[in-house]
Amino acid sequence: MNPSMKQVMVIGGGISGLSAAVDLARLGMTVILVENSGSLGGHAAQLSCKAAERCVACGACMVEEKIRQATGDANIQVHLNAGIEKVDRRKRFEVTLKQDLEMQHIEVDAILMASGFAPFHPVNKPYGYGRFENVMTTLELDRMLRRSGTVKRPSDAEFPRNMAFIQCVGSRDSTLDNLWCSKICCGAALRMARCIQSRQPGMEATFFYIDVQNFGKNFHTYYADTQQQVRMIRSIPADVLKTADDRLKLSYFDPDTQAYQETVFDMVILSIGLMPSESTRNLAAMLNIDMDGFAYARKTPIPLPKGVFAAGTVLEPMSIAESVLSAGKAASDIFHYLETSSQI
Ligand SMILES: Cc1cc2nc3c(=O)[nH]c(=O)nc-3n(C[C@H](O)[C@H](O)[C@H](O)COP(=O)(O)OP(=O)(O)OC[C@H]3O[C@@H](n4cnc5c(N)ncnc54)[C@H](O)[C@@H]3O)c2cc1C
Ligand code: SF4
Ligand code: SF4
Incomplete structure (x- = not known):
């Protein structure tokens, strides 16, 4: 036949x-x-x-x-x-x-x-997901952008003044035996940060990462430009805590100062990985x-x-x-x- x-x-x-x-x-x-x-x-x-x-x-x-x-x-x-x-x-x-x-x-x-694939579910990571309303996954942020075109804090519907993106959530994680890089999440998170900044001028984005996965053929020019717009910190925060005024405090080791730092954000976005x-x-x-x-x-x-x-x-x-x-x-x-x- x-x-x-x-x-x-x-x-x-x-x-x-x-x-x-x-x-x-x-x-x-x-x-x-x-x-x-x-x-x-x-x-x-x-x-x-x-x-x-x-x-x-x-x-x-x-x-x-x-x-x-x-x-x-x-x-x-x-x-x-x-x-x-x-x-x-x-x-x-x-x-x-x-x-x-x-x-x-x-x-x-x-x-x-x-x-x-299945998106990684970050409930057991120490970032307050599921407990603090203003901690979201990249997938939830993407859905919010698709629905309304802008980003507002779920807790009070205010525009965030600053946002932290935490990379490699669920991927490259030896404690979970998930050793693979999910490949798409560096590019997806940086594009989202830049997109929000262009629609909500003044929003400061900080990107906590291990290293940045190359995404796409124009990566080098796009990334060089992105480094001017997004604060890049090569460190993964230890945890996220809620402050008395409903903000989110991240503690992390700062490679520039070689000391532990704490910074407060309006929203924290978890770059969840792709799982079988x-x-x-x-x-x-x-x-x-x-x-x-x-x-x-x-x-x-x-x-x-x-x-x-x-x-x-x-x-x-x-x-x-x-x-x-x-x-x-x-x-x-x-x-x-x-x-x-x-x-x-
Ligand atoms: C937060 C996030 C952001 C991303 N951003 C980007 C981006 O900016 N650019 C980019 O290129 N990629 C991005 N990706 C990756 C992109 O989502 C994937 O490349 C793409 O969705 C893969 O498509 P797929 O068809 O292989 O799998 P899926 O999208 O997972 O589709 C699988 C389909 O199979 C169905 N299904 C599952 N099991 C069964 C079954 N047993 N019987 C019948 N149906 C079943 C599911 O319901 C689903 O509809 C992102 C991913 C995430 C999580
Ligand atoms: S955030 Fe970047 S380095 Fe980490 S798993 Fe995703 S693509 Fe790989
Ligand atoms: S490929 Fe370009 S036009 Fe298409 S959804 Fe992405 S940014 Fe928008």
Whole structure:
């Protein structure tokens, strides 16, 4: 059978799953796109445009276009609020799909895992997340920017005069055995800081970091300019405490003065990392894939059974643009796999 007459299931309707679905459909295959939640776009659909004076190439607007392409393609069947219950491997994959309490049995020739990542939950870090209203994650800040275009303190709806960004929260953390760099969070946090400064003039941003991950082809010029606008302190604060006047006090070792310092901020933003998700682990178990605990910490690629492929942040932390590339490669691998297997 020609590969263009075959049926592929894509699990996950984030930017990776959407891009792969569009590419597979263009190659003539029928795609069953399964998404757990009630909408397409995954995490990328929650991010805001970070343009300050001009576009900063954050990639957030790519997802709208992919949703439009995927939902407008007659070769892509979208199943929202749907999850995989069971997969049996016979000649083809027999998948039991549960959608809105109804069970369906669908046969497919290949499966693409594009189930993405889970954002790190910082409740156990000593930064007061969940206890102090004005401590937020970068994802929550991004959603606030997307919703209203500006940032106000959750506790009193005032514009913050200064904000601290704490990097590597959940990533590069040996106490958690999360040794990987999440790759996107330096760029995302600096773009957000610059974007807020351009919309809320006078807001002072301080960036606490281990080192800055290169993000994008214009990194050097952008970063040199950013260092003029954002105070960079190469240190990770020990803790965050609330002051009597509802502000947040950070204590940290200052490498310039070689002494411990305390500084008070209106808001503290935690740059949370990308983690392997529980949903992917469950999916992997159904597909007999050995995830070896933490997939992101693996030195070798995850061994996938024949006919099963993976794309995007299910594999490792990556940006939106990298997820699109990863999806393109997976679509091409699936096409070649189906082409070869149909000749046997
Ligand atoms: C705070 C933050 C800021 C970021 N900022 C940027 C930025 O500025 N620029 C940039 O390029 N990148 C940024 N990123 C990274 C970006 O979010 C990812 O690159 C992108 O979302 C990866 O897409 P994905 O499709 O691989 O995964 P996801 O976005 O996680 O999508 C996975 C999808 O699969 C679904 N799913 C999961 N399990 C199942 C299942 N079992 N069955 C069915 N569906 C399932 C989920 O509901 C979800 O819709 C940021 C990330 C964070 C956390
Ligand atoms: S790439 Fe980012 S900054 Fe540029 S227009 Fe799109 S969303 Fe805005
Ligand atoms: S991208 Fe930056 S903030 Fe994120 S884990 Fe790597 S070094 Fe830390």
